[in-house]
Amino acid sequence: MNPPVFPLSGERALGRRAFVGSSLSFAAAALLSNTRLRAAARPSFSADPFSLGVASGDPTPDGVVLWTRLAPRPLEPGGGMRPEPVEVAWVVADDEALTRVVASGTAVANPAWGHSVHVEVSGLRPGRWYFYQFRAGGVESPKGRTRTMPAAGSLPDRLRFAFASCQNFESGHYTAYEHMAREELDLVVHLGDYIYEGSAQRGRPRLHNGGEIFTLDDYRLRYALYKSDPALRAAHAAAPWIVTWDDHELANNYAGDIPGKPASREEFLRRRAAAYQAYYEMMPLRRAQLPSGPDLLLFRSLDFGRLATFHVLDTRQYRTDQPQGDGRKPPSPELLDPRGTLLGERQRAWLDAGLERSAGTWNVLAQQVMMARVDLARGPEVLHSMDQWPGYEFERRRVVRHFRDRRVKNPVVITGDIHSNWANELVADFDRPDAPPVGVEFVGTSISSGGDGAIEPAFTKELMSENPFVKYRNNERGYVRCDVTPAAWRADFRTVPYVELPGAPINTRASFVVESGRPVVRRA
Ligand code: FE
Ligand code: CA
Numbered sequence: 001m002n003p004p005v006f007p008l009s010g011e012r013a014l015g016r017r018a019f020v021g022s023s024l025s026f027a028a029a030a031l032l033s034n035t036r037l038r039a040a041a042r043p044s045f046s047a048d049p050f051s052l053g054v055a056s057g058d059p060t061p062d063g064v065v066l067w068t069r070l071a072p073r074p075l076e077p078g079g080g081m082r083p084e085p086v087e088v089a090w091v092v093a094d095d096e097a098l099t100r101v102v103a104s105g106t107a108v109a110n111p112a113w114g115h116s117v118h119v120e121v122s123g124l125r126p127g128r129w130y131f132y133q134f135r136a137g138g139v140e141s142p143k144g145r146t147r148t149m150p151a152a153g154s155l156p157d158r159l160r161f162a163f164a165s166c167q168n169f170e171s172g173h174y175t176a177y178e179h180m181a182r183e184e185l186d187l188v189v190h191l192g193d194y195i196y197e198g199s200a201q202r203g204r205p206r207l208h209n210g211g212e213i214f215t216l217d218d219y220r221l222r223y224a225l226y227k228s229d230p231a232l233r234a235a236h237a238a239a240p241w242i243v244t245w246d247d248h249e250l251a252n253n254y255a256g257d258i259p260g261k262p263a264s265r266e267e268f269l270r271r272r273a274a275a276y277q278a279y280y281e282m283m284p285l286r287r288a289q290l291p292s293g294p295d296l297l298l299f300r301s302l303d304f305g306r307l308a309t310f311h312v313l314d315t316r317q318y319r320t321d322q323p324q325g326d327g328r329k330p331p332s333p334e335l336l337d338p339r340g341t342l343l344g345e346r347q348r349a350w351l352d353a354g355l356e357r358s359a360g361t362w363n364v365l366a367q368q369v370m371m372a373r374v375d376l377a378r379g380p381e382v383l384h385s386m387d388q389w390p391g392y393e394f395e396r397r398r399v400v401r402h403f404r405d406r407r408v409k410n411p412v413v414i415t416g417d418i419h420s421n422w423a424n425e426l427v428a429d430f431d432r433p434d435a436p437p438v439g440v441e442f443v444g445t446s447i448s449s450g451g452d453g454a455i456e457p458a459f460t461k462e463l464m465s466e467n468p469f470v471k472y473r474n475n476e477r478g479y480v481r482c483d484v485t486p487a488a489w490r491a492d493f494r495t496v497p498y499v500e501l502p503g504a505p506i507n508t509r510a511s512f513v514v515e516s517g518r519p520v521v522r523r524a
Contacts, residue, residue: 043086043137047072052224053233054134056146056240057284058302059187061126064146064240066090067284068134070115074224075209077217083111088136090119096131098143109136114220116281126151127305144237147186150305155361157485159304161187162494163366164479165246165416166446168196169226170204172499176447176478177231179494179506181238183481188239189310191416192246192368193449194279195222205451205500214271219278227282236284243283244298244312246368246417250275253387255319256344257294269294299347301354308484309360311351313367318344322386335393342369342392351399355408361486361516365413371396371441372424374467376459388417390430400428404438410516411439412489414480419446420457421480421493423472423512423521430469437469437519442491442512444480452498453477455509471521472510481508489514490524 049070057065070088073080086109094100103123109115117134124130127150134141150156162185167174180188199211209225210218227233247253250272251260259268272294280291289297298314319342323334334340343351355363365371373390389396403411403426413426421444425437445453453476460473478495492511496504511524 043082043084045070045072045137045139046080049081049136049139050134050141052227052282053236054132054141054144055236055284056132056144058242058286058300059147059149059240060122060302061149061151062124063120063122064124064130064148065284065286066092066117066119066121066132066134066144066146068117068141069281070109070117070136071224074228075221077221079115079220079224081111081115085110086115086136088117088134090117090121090132090134092121092124092130092132094128094130096143096145098131098133102130114278114281118285118287120286124148126154127156142233142237146240149303150307152303152305153359154305155486156305156307159187159307159484160185160482161189161484162479162481163189163191163414163416163442163444164447165191165368165444166193166419166449167226167232168193168248168446168449169206169229170196170198170201170208171446171451172205172448172477173502173504174229174231174235174447175496175499175502175504176494176506177229177235179496180479181231181234185239185481186304188235188241189366189414190241190243191366191414191444192244193248193416193446194243194245194282195219195226196248196449197222197251197275214274216274216277219275220281223278223282241284242302242310242312242366243285244314244366244368245279245316247316247387249279250316253322254316255321256317258321299350301358303360306359306361307486308362308364309354309358310364310366311354311358313343313351313365314347315342315368318342318347319392322391324386335391338394340392341395342389343395348395348398352402352406355402355411356406358409360409362410362412362484362489363408365411367413367415369417370415370422370424370443371400371413372422372426372467372469373430374463374470375430376463376466385418397428400426400438404428408439410489410514410519412514413439413441415441415443416446418443419450419453420473420475421445421478421495421509422470423491423510425469425471425519425521427469434468439519440489440514440521442480442482445475445478445493445495447479448477448499450475450477452500453495471523472512474509476509478506478509487516489516 055067071079091104200208276296369388424441426439476495483490
């Protein structure tokens with residue numbers, strides 16, 4: 001194998017434009033041009049600076065984001081880096097040996113952004129596999145594999161992707177990611193709870209580093225701990241990821257800018273800024289997602305040709321406070337208050353317009369909390385959590401009725417958050433559960449959160465008989481693999497029987513199919 005050719009500086013792409021990607025503001029970039037020579041002088045590292053691995057994400061038909069973050073000592077504040085910018089070279093090639101280089105350049109890893117690198121590569125060809133690698137101070141990163149989206153306007157005959165969520169490091173091993181990394185997937189979608197903010201708990205299979213996290217350094221170190229797991233790094237290196245967050249990337253069940261006790265709003269927004277910056281630093285996101293103080297624009301859409309459009313939602317940053325009450329039928333007047341919102345007005349208008357305009361055969365809402373409203377006369381309180389869409393019943397009805405009234409093509413909601421697998425049909429009015437469904441929802445279980453699970457959780461029979469639109473429920477750990485064609489959507493619930501010990505095998509616990517034009521979930 002020939003080593004890849006790295007340019008000393010500047011940027012180079014074969015007949016195409018390549019961006020020098022970095023997480024810099026223009027002002028910071030200008031400042032850096034002075035330090036570039038010094039930065040380019042070969043840095044030396046006390047250990048492998050690529051300990052956090054590589055990743056790619058948010059593909060388009062002609063490009064993708066490449067990510068890494070330099071951290072020779074990832075579990076120490078500062079990551080073992082001196083507080084200086086460092087130049088990082090990157091290459092993209094057609095082949096795994098990186099001999100046929102199609103794009104290359106350099107980026108600057110800036111200490112203000114945790115020495116993270118976000119390269120927005122362009123000029124690639126649609127619907128193709130690529131391989132990439134970084135180099136800094138003479139050290140090569142692991143290689144990553146990524147894929148561009150199919151050509152705009154084309155109708156691909158197949159999309160294979162997996163979605164995952166909820167990977168509490170303490171709850172168990174990332175065995176599911178070991179298996180996911182071996183699947184042939186065009187994409188991975190992560191629906192949030194990538195980290196958990198809590199302090200170390202005694203007696204868990206693995207331990208968090210330190211107490212509850214509040215500062216930028218705290219969040220960085222928590223992400224670094226999670227990335228110390230080789231299975232997570234392998235899953236990132238195997239395919240491009242589309243990420244969004246839920247609550248634990250900041251704090252349990254937070255809503256917008258409302259502080260948890262006892263913090264003030266100002267303190268909470270400082271914490272939010274720290275959490276959002278660390279998230280950006282650790283994820284393969286575009287410059288459009290660069291945070292500004294406590295704000296980070298995460299809702300966005302991505303097209304897989306005309307086969308699928310991913311509408312990626314953020315149901316945390318803009319939501320109003322969770323209402324009181326248990327959400328049982330009939331909904332209390334508070335739940336029907338039009339001021340209650342999960343999306344916020346701007347995101348909802350964007351979603352409405354995006355769904356109407358979409359050319360996608362399948363319209364995927366990639367989001368966090370369960371949209372189906374299940375009811376159980378006698379059961380655990382968690383089924384009625386006011387943290388989920390039914391806590392925002394007015395807006396939930398608006399979204400589902402929009403599917404119906406605007407004849408949105410094949411809405412498929414994919415959901416994380418509750419550490420269990422569900423297949424649901426979405427009816428416009430859950431007070432008339434026999435009404436015809438207007439969309440479907442697949443809820444994916446956790447990677448590890450909750451520890452070893454059960455094939456059939458308590459109350460499943462009662463729940464399914466009282467809520468006939470629920471077609472499946474399971475709470476083993478794992479992920480959902482989706483095989484999508486113009487004619488049908490197949491969802492395989494891939495589960496591992498345990499995570500508290502390593503090495504579990506994977507199996508397909510259940511499979512469901514939805515035919516295009518018919519929002520009905522049936523067993524495959
Ligand atoms: Fe979770
Ligand atoms: Ca959650």
